[in-house]
Amino acid sequence: EAQVTQNPRYLITVTGKKLTVTCSQNMNHEYMSWYRQDPGLGLRQIYYSMNVEVTDKGDVPEGYKVSRKEKRNFPLILESPSPNQTSLYFCASSLPGAFLLYFGPGTRLTVT
Amino acid sequence: LAKTTQPISMDSYEGQEVNITCSHNNIATNDYITWYQQFPSQGPRFIIQGYKTKVTNEVASLFIPADRKSSTLSLPRVSLSDTAVYYCLVGDPPGGFKTIFGAGTRLFVKA
Numbered sequence: 001e002a003q004v005t006q007n008p009r010y011l012i013t014v015t016g017k018k019l020t021v022t023c024s025q026n027m028n029h030e031y032m033s034w035y036r037q038d039p040g041l042g043l044r045q046i047y048y049s050m051n052v053e054v055t056d057k058g059d060v061p062e063g064y065k066v067s068r069k070e071k072r073n074f075p076l077i078l079e080s081p082s083p084n085q086t087s088l089y090f091c092a093s094s095l096p097g098a099f100l101l102y103f104g105p106g107t108r109l110t111v112t
Numbered sequence: 113l114a115k116t117t118q119p120i121s122m123d124s125y126e127g128q129e130v131n132i133t134c135s136h137n138n139i140a141t142n143d144y145i146t147w148y149q150q151f152p153s154q155g156p157r158f159i160i161q162g163y164k165t166k167v168t169n170e171v172a173s174l175f176i177p178a179d180r181k182s183s184t185l186s187l188p189r190v191s192l193s194d195t196a197v198y199y200c201l202v203g204d205p206p207g208g209f210k211t212i213f214g215a216g217t218r219l220f221v222k223a
Contacts, residue, residue, distance in 0.1 A: 043213035090155045103155025
């Protein structure tokens with residue numbers, strides 16, 4: 001089954017404790033992206049990657065890092081999480097030349 | 113990237129046709145218009161995409177006037193399960209994948 005998976009689905013952590021949210025897709029998509037969703041603000045793009053080793057900032061990249069060492073994986077790294085990063089995070093992938101994004105199930109992160 | 117404007121919310125009743133309009137006055141020549149649907153706590157799901165005139169699939173229709181400064185997503189005979197947030201996205205995929213979703217339109221379908 002074609003899908004985007006994220007882990008963990010739920011995470012509660014404390015300020016400053018480094019964490020990684022994994023994202024993997026099995027559709028051989030070149031493009032992958034991370035979004036955060038907060039009430040009333042819709043989806044905001046954090047980072048995106050056009051292909052392996054090619055990443056770029058979205059609208060809200062501060063406090064996040066990404067890497068793209070393999071085509072299928074695009075982990076989101078929070079080196080020193082803060083409470084304002086409490087949010088619902090979505091990973092998505094797509095073939096190039098389309099806005100046909102496939103989204104993962106989401107990761108609900110709480111930073112206390 | 114073209115900025116989009118949609119109504120914040122809409123109400124409808126089961127069985128009615130719902131039309132959600134998106135304004136995108138600064139749409140560029142190469143931009144496509146794409147609509148997504150999102151249920152609570154789930155990732156958005158692609159509904160339909162178009163460039164001009166009319167596109168129809170098994171879920172919805174998309175109407176785009178000649179000037180392309182707006183588009184209308186039409187959902188025929190909605191049901192309770194169509195209650196969701198609908199996002200309009202405008203952009204040129206080959207030119208880059210920086211995406212702006214906006215706040216979307218919250219559709220509430222009543223029995």
